[in-house]
Amino acid sequence: xxxxxxxxxxxxxxxxxxxxxxxxxxxxxxxxxxxxxxxxxxxxxxxxxxxxxxxxxxxxxxxxxxxxxxxxxxxxxxxxxxxxxxxxxxxxxxxxxxxxxxxxxxxxxxxxxxxxxxxxxxxxxxxxxxxxxxxxxxxxxxxxxxxxxxxxxxxxxxxxxxxxxxxxxxxxxxxxxxxxxxxxxxxxxxxxxxxxxxxxxxxxxxxxxxxxxxxxxxxxxxxxxxxxxxxxxxxxxxxxxxxxxxxxxxxxxxxxxxxxxxxxxxxxxxxxxxxxxxxxxxxxxxxxxxxxxxxxxxxxxxxxxxxxxxxxxxxxxxxxxxxxxxxxxxxxxxxxxxxxxxxxxxxxxxxxxxxxxxxxxxxxxxxxxxxxxxxxxxxxxxxxxxxxxxxxxxxxxxxxxxxxxxxxxxxxxxxxxxxxxxxxxxxxxxxxxxxxxxxxxxxxxxxxxxxxxxxxxxxxxxxxxxxxxxxxxxxxxxxxxxxxxxxxxxxxxxxxxxxxx
Numbered sequence: 001x002x003x004x005x006x007x008x009x010x011x012x013x014x015x016x017x018x019x020x021x022x023x024x025x026x027x028x029x030x031x032x033x034x035x036x037x038x039x040x041x042x043x044x045x046x047x048x049x050x051x052x053x054x055x056x057x058x059x060x061x062x063x064x065x066x067x068x069x070x071x072x073x074x075x076x077x078x079x080x081x082x083x084x085x086x087x088x089x090x091x092x093x094x095x096x097x098x099x100x101x102x103x104x105x106x107x108x109x110x111x112x113x114x115x116x117x118x119x120x121x122x123x124x125x126x127x128x129x130x131x132x133x134x135x136x137x138x139x140x141x142x143x144x145x146x147x148x149x150x151x152x153x154x155x156x157x158x159x160x161x162x163x164x165x166x167x168x169x170x171x172x173x174x175x176x177x178x179x180x181x182x183x184x185x186x187x188x189x190x191x192x193x194x195x196x197x198x199x200x201x202x203x204x205x206x207x208x209x210x211x212x213x214x215x216x217x218x219x220x221x222x223x224x225x226x227x228x229x230x231x232x233x234x235x236x237x238x239x240x241x242x243x244x245x246x247x248x249x250x251x252x253x254x255x256x257x258x259x260x261x262x263x264x265x266x267x268x269x270x271x272x273x274x275x276x277x278x279x280x281x282x283x284x285x286x287x288x289x290x291x292x293x294x295x296x297x298x299x300x301x302x303x304x305x306x307x308x309x310x311x312x313x314x315x316x317x318x319x320x321x322x323x324x325x326x327x328x329x330x331x332x333x334x335x336x337x338x339x340x341x342x343x344x345x346x347x348x349x350x351x352x353x354x355x356x357x358x359x360x361x362x363x364x365x366x367x368x369x370x371x372x373x374x375x376x377x378x379x380x381x382x383x384x385x386x387x388x389x390x391x392x393x394x395x396x397x398x399x400x401x402x403x404x405x406x407x408x409x410x411x412x413x414x415x416x417x418x419x420x421x422x423x424x425x426x427x428x429x430x431x432x433x434x435x436x437x438x439x440x441x442x443x444x445x446x447x448x449x450x451x452x453x454x455x456x457x458x459x460x461x462x463x464x465x466x467x468x469x470x471x472x473x474x475x476x477x478x479x480x481x482x483x484x485x486x487x488x489x490x491x492x493x494x495x496x497x498x499x500x501x
Contacts, residue, residue, distance in 0.1 A: 299423065
């Protein structure tokens, strides 16, 4: 056997290398600030894995507080695998393939295995053109690279073709496991403190657990061909696997092999990802977990999830009773997935000032967010109509879909500008409360958006096609219509134009 994560220091941090229990002890002490070898797309998988494992281990020992010493964590982790006194489930390589290894289910025999040369080839990432993150480049990988690749693959992967099933915690094989979470900020305010984040989530989940007897570490169970585990027999925080993989070799020759399966590891297709994942938003009416699709974490998407009322905000994205004394970070991360591919890893981290942490999910936040989206839409419409009028040679009656399509680049640029100020403005309003203070912030928001729209209008005009003879008239009419639309908006809202002194 090779690579016992319970006893060997295989995991690199900014505070040196640790065993798995040593890492948890160091994080409990607040010492770990980063994982230098962790790729950005692996962060959500690694965090969720460590949190689930920490809660399961402490719960199995009946512990309510986080130990800060390695022996206690080692004993807690071993309590999850008492059927394996030689620590097989914690080794990277176990020669006896009928025994589990770390995130590697036992081999039932009779499978056709194919080689995997590098950990990044094992990892879950699939891109449409292989340019978002190149594959099979980690030729000099360390054992920890295989550890994190296994975590990423087994807890985040979707459907990858015949015999390659995805995880239970997503809404279908072409979906993704989304993370929406609040995390404590490091002292400088805009960077995640991984130790504090891990402690916060472990304590929060541990406090809400009752007695559980379901299966927790799914790689420890036999996986007969064609058979799936029943979801209702699993612990709510079970750590799953979705693929048959094994690591082979040793420190100098470590590599992998993989095989297909005739059934998913967990029979949960009918749940559509609504598995109680404490990081995943769930649509209330459809009872399905979020699919990011080919979109991004825009202000519209996040407003829909946080304030729209159609989604249940995941537990770990809501503040606890004693939170609100320090600034936090709203973290939204997932793969933008299509059919057996991804369009890249999408990540957004939004600072949340301590003054508004408690107000983020209140009715005021809902109302303010809605009003900001309405103003953005009105200004966007004025920009769209004005530019389309140029493409229609100044004739409103000639505007069709083709003319509107010409306006898309300018509108996208305006939306990007709106996105950049949407949440800072929202937080400022929540901190100001109702009344004149909030009104003044809103008026500034509208004025700034209008200026951004003017800049995009000016930038876009030369590129809008129009016959030369009709261009002067078309541009004049478009500019007049655009300014008239903005004046109407300002009048409706009681916004005064800024004037130069």
